[in-house]
Amino acid sequence: MTSTPELAGRAGRPTATPAGPLHRPSELTPTIDVSGLVDADGGLLDRAIFTDHQIYQQELRRVFAPSWLFLAHTDQFRRPGDFFTTYMGEDPVIVTMDKSRAVRAYLNSCRHRGARVCRADAGTTRNFTCTYHGWAYDLEGRLVSVPNREGYPDRFDTADWGLVEVPRVENHRGLIFGTWNPRAPSLREALGGMAWYMDAMLDHDGAGTEVVGGVHKWVLEGNWKLSAEQFATDWYHVNMSHASALMLLAPAGKSPRDEIVHRAGRQYVDPNGHGAGFPVHPKNRFDALAVHQWFDYEAARARLGDARVEGPMTNGHATVFPNFSYLPVNGSVRVWHPKGPDRMEVWAWTLVDRSMPDEVKEAQRLYNLRTFGPSGVFEADDGENWSEVQAISRGFVTNSVPLNYQMGLGSEREDGRYPGKTSELYSDAAGRAFYRRWQSLMNTPAWYEVDR
Numbered sequence: 001m002t003s004t005p006e007l008a009g010r011a012g013r014p015t016a017t018p019a020g021p022l023h024r025p026s027e028l029t030p031t032i033d034v035s036g037l038v039d040a041d042g043g044l045l046d047r048a049i050f051t052d053h054q055i056y057q058q059e060l061r062r063v064f065a066p067s068w069l070f071l072a073h074t075d076q077f078r079r080p081g082d083f084f085t086t087y088m089g090e091d092p093v094i095v096t097m098d099k100s101r102a103v104r105a106y107l108n109s110c111r112h113r114g115a116r117v118c119r120a121d122a123g124t125t126r127n128f129t130c131t132y133h134g135w136a137y138d139l140e141g142r143l144v145s146v147p148n149r150e151g152y153p154d155r156f157d158t159a160d161w162g163l164v165e166v167p168r169v170e171n172h173r174g175l176i177f178g179t180w181n182p183r184a185p186s187l188r189e190a191l192g193g194m195a196w197y198m199d200a201m202l203d204h205d206g207a208g209t210e211v212v213g214g215v216h217k218w219v220l221e222g223n224w225k226l227s228a229e230q231f232a233t234d235w236y237h238v239n240m241s242h243a244s245a246l247m248l249l250a251p252a253g254k255s256p257r258d259e260i261v262h263r264a265g266r267q268y269v270d271p272n273g274h275g276a277g278f279p280v281h282p283k284n285r286f287d288a289l290a291v292h293q294w295f296d297y298e299a300a301r302a303r304l305g306d307a308r309v310e311g312p313m314t315n316g317h318a319t320v321f322p323n324f325s326y327l328p329v330n331g332s333v334r335v336w337h338p339k340g341p342d343r344m345e346v347w348a349w350t351l352v353d354r355s356m357p358d359e360v361k362e363a364q365r366l367y368n369l370r371t372f373g374p375s376g377v378f379e380a381d382d383g384e385n386w387s388e389v390q391a392i393s394r395g396f397v398t399n400s401v402p403l404n405y406q407m408g409l410g411s412e413r414e415d416g417r418y419p420g421k422t423s424e425l426y427s428d429a430a431g432r433a434f435y436r437r438w439q440s441l442m443n444t445p446a447w448y449e450v451d452r
């Protein structure tokens, strides 16, 4: 880890801190108590949490900075110097493989005047050279080149001015997450029971997954929580919002009503705010025919068990709190990057099983693009809903009318078939858990507030 000085000029010799020079936010911005904005027990939500700029700033400080956030897939880093640039909240980061083949992440901001030191989306490099004045950093984040070095005083030591490193980077079955919080529980602990559901997508046969077709990125005029909560909890919208898409994709000779309209199913409700919804239908995996025919369901049943194969493996959607979501059948994994209270960027990857023949991988990729690509038939429906809800929430009166999250109140239970607590397929239970977690983080000082 590179050492990081305090803000220049505070104290003669810089002091290293694990996560960089963070000011105490309350010194600059009052902290809002959000107790009255989320009633998770009663299922009510104040729309200000989607529109208020101060709340948004507090989210960056208290929800995004302390949480495990999705960065990339291990498949994107095959040799030293491979890099991918992304965001943690609104903080730009570079994810790269160093010379020892370890995947590390750095704040993508030059220690000189703060420009990004890497302005490409992805690639391979030997170092990151800032295009402003030319400071250059190696794959280990060290400052290795300073033009006109002799102009600086003797006490200027390049060892003090390396890139700020993300202190914790871990992966779960190829999904790389990072957190700025040096005291966060391990990624596996933070995922908790959610890992069982994620593995229904990531661990079909032990060979793992890989990325096909790059990363798709698009902008939506909506708060990031609208999409994250929907993927955690909302199967209820499917038959109405996606009616036309369902008709289009129903298998030949079968009506959408027979094949798709399900009330049978469950919704996983995680105490850390994660959630997953899935119909239970043992026979019909509703996806690309080539994938369906290639897949070895009996082997999957032996590996993952009937409950997973008949539920979260063959259909569904899910969110890992706060802003990582996925669709297990499509192989779509995505981050809802916050870009202000009323805007997000969706970054989406398509994952396929490494063991698939090339033509099956291609069928999976095309199926995902048709359904949940930037202009996919389902994706377009969802984006329209989120922008609609966001746009009218700007109205003063509209904004003061609470939203209803009461479906399935009190329905969560342990049933022995699925790990943790589950609710009905049509339920807001995981949504209430999502906002309960959000509220708790928003009202809890983050590690950098209590440690100084």
Ligand code: FES
Binding pocket: 110, 111, 112, 113, 114, 115, 130, 131, 132, 133, 134, 135
């Ligand atoms: S801002 Fe990077 S070298 Fe000056």
Ligand SMILES: [Fe+2]
Binding pocket: 237, 238, 241, 242, 378, 382
């Ligand atoms: Fe949807």
